[in-house]
Amino acid sequence: MQPAATNHWQQDIKEMKFPTDYASIQERINAIDPVGYGKTRNYLDGDVTHLSPYISRGVISTKQVLQSVLERGFHPKKIEKFIQELAWRDYWQQVWVAKKDLINEDLKNEQTNVDHHEMVTAVNEASTGIEAIDAGIQDLYKTGYMHNHLRMYTAAITCNMGFAHWRSPAQWMYYHLFDGDWASNALSWQWVAGANANKKYLANQDNINKYCGTKQCGTFLDVPYETFDGMEVPNVLKPSKKLALSTPLPESKQLQLIEDVPILLYNWYNLDPEWKKTEDANRVLLLEPSVFKQYPISANSIAFCLQLARNIDNIQVFVGEFNDLIKHTGNQTIYFKEHPLNKHYQGVEEKRDWMFAVTGYFPSFFGFWNKCKKSLK
Numbered sequence: 165m166q167p168a169a170t171n172h173w174q175q176d177i178k179e180m181k182f183p184t185d186y187a188s189i190q191e192r193i194n195a196i197d198p199v200g201y202g203k204t205r206n207y208l209d210g211d212v213t214h215l216s217p218y219i220s221r222g223v224i225s226t227k228q229v230l231q232s233v234l235e236r237g238f239h240p241k242k243i244e245k246f247i248q249e250l251a252w253r254d255y256w257q258q259v260w261v262a263k264k265d266l267i268n269e270d271l272k273n274e275q276t277n278v279d280h281h282e283m284v285t286a287v288n289e290a291s292t293g294i295e296a297i298d299a300g301i302q303d304l305y306k307t308g309y310m311h312n313h314l315r316m317y318t319a320a321i322t323c324n325m326g327f328a329h330w331r332s333p334a335q336w337m338y339y340h341l342f343d344g345d346w347a348s349n350a351l352s353w354q355w356v357a358g359a360n361a362n363k364k365y366l367a368n369q370d371n372i373n374k375y376c377g378t379k380q381c382g383t384f385l386d387v388p389y390e391t392f393d394g395m396e397v398p399n400v401l402k403p404s405k406k407l408a409l410s411t412p413l414p415e416s417k418q419l420q421l422i423e424d425v426p427i428l429l430y431n432w433y434n435l436d437p438e439w440k441k442t443e444d445a446n447r448v449l450l451l452e453p454s455v456f457k458q459y460p461i462s463a464n465s466i467a468f469c470l471q472l473a474r475n476i477d478n479i480q481v482f483v484g485e486f487n488d489l490i491k492h493t494g495n496q497t498i499y500f501k502e503h504p505l506n507k508h509y510q511g512v513e514e515k516r517d518w519m520f521a522v523t524g525y526f527p528s529f530f531g532f533w534n535k536c537k538k539s540l541k
Contacts, residue, residue, distance in 0.1 A: 182217050182308065182342060184471040186437050189218050193232050202245035208296070208311050208376050216343035217308065219253060221472055222434035222501070225517035226250045240540040247540070248533060253348060254519050255532045260347035260504045262525035267350050268331070270359035272527075279327035279397070282404035283336050287322050293400055294369075294383055296376035297321065308342030308464055313375050317367050319356040321385070324364045324392075326401035330357040339409050339460055342468050345433075346459055347504075366392050411456035412463045414470065416483035419492050421446045427493060429500040429509065430476065432461070437475035439501070446496065447479040454485060455505055486510070 183189065197211050204210030218224045230250055233243065240247060260267055286292045290301035300314035310318070315337065322333045334353040338344040354360030369386040373379055380386075384398035421427070427446045428439065432455070449470075461469075473479050482489055486509055490498075498511030506513070520539055526532040 182214070182468070184468065184474070186223070186475045189215075189223060192218075193224065193229060196229070196233055196246075198233050198238055198243035198246035201249075202243060205245070205249070206313050206375050208313065212311070214309070217341075217468070218472075220341075220343040220345040220348075221432070221469065222436050223472055223475070224436075225519075226253055227517045227519045230519055240537075244537075247537075251519060251533055251536055252529060253345065255526070255529050256345065256347040256351050257504075258523060258532070259351060259525060261523075264504065267347060271351065271354055272360050273358060273362075275323070275329055275354075275357045275359040277324075277327050278329045280404050281329045281332055283332050283407045284322050284326040284328050284401050285403040285405055286400050287318060287326070287333065288336065288405070288407065291400070292321060294321070294372065294385060295380050296372050296378050304337070304340050308340060308462075308468060310337075310341070315352070316356055316365060317372060319353050320365050320367055321401065323353070323357040324366055325384070325395070325398060326404075327397055328404060330354055330359060332407065335409060335460070336407055339462050340465070342465060344461060344465065368392075409460040411453075411460045412466060413451055413453060413456065413483050414466065414481060416451075416481060419446075419448065419480055419482055421493060421496070423494055423496070426497040426499055427511075429498055429511070430473065430479065431455075431500075431503075431506070432469060433503050433505065434501045435469065435472045435476065436501075437477075440499070441477075445499075447476055448489070449473050449476075449479050449481045450486065450489060451481065451483045452485050453483070 192213065192215055196213050196215075200211035201213065205212055215224065215229060219226060219229070230247060233246070234240070263271065287301065290298040292298055294317075297314065297317055300310050301318065304310045318337070319330070319333065322328050323330050330353040331350075334350050337353075338346060338349045341349070351360050356365040358364040366389065367385070368389060369380060369383050372385065384400070387395075425444045425446060427448055430436075430447065430449045431451070435449075470481070473481070482492075490510070498509070500506055500509050500511060500513060502513050502516050520536040522532060522535045
């Protein structure tokens, strides 16, 4: 089903692309308006940065973005909302570090009103009848991106109106996102579904119209908020199906490793072209089938990954498990950056470039944030 109306923001999203050359990414960092972001980020045509794919892929770090903005003279108090949103990314990652695979389950509360553990068909097919949501899903398929507010709306109708458990829909969204970060994605879906929050997130048609620039009425969401209590699943959201998500990995070429120099190991979460840039090293992008079986991504996402890897001089792609890789190595030291999916790597683990020195599990973001912001004074 195609949306009944075309809005200016829909056209903007469709035309938006994510360049993969490092110079263009730097230009986006330099173009950030953190004040405008804080005022308008919830609107689909708001002043968002479109940096999330590069942060999630480890091309740049949250700390790098923060330092760039502060160096331009913005005072932390004037751009606190912008810094908070950056900190959310580190927070979700810290939860993953602390809770490990427990983030794949209902973390705090058992999700209530669950009819099935499948994907709502109308959401998958962008045929919910909610113009803004359907257009956002279509653009997700085309561009690998969805505005954060649209992600919340999509999760809300899937879980809280379609009564789907959050896990399969979260995997569906992660599959298509260029900025796919499993911690941020899974825990945000749980937050919407009430499994990682004290209440469920809901939005009605008025809210969607306000932030998406639509004027739609007469939908199943065109009701007062109190109507949601006890509301039955709308007919359009009742059909569901299991999704078969698989990752089309590229063919692996024979590695040509130089002896007596270390190996720098890159992956889906670390594509930093500045990492040890001046050092002599073998640079290998490791794509492990076991990782992508557990957390599959789309062909478009793989293509995006490989294009970003071109910023790294002389990088070689190896498709296989870490244990397969070390069969091709000699006595070279292997370096890699810390990440929850890298715990089986062997070699020298280097710390990630966190924004703040605060670590450990905090049940709420603001417990984490209150400690972090002390270092901004």
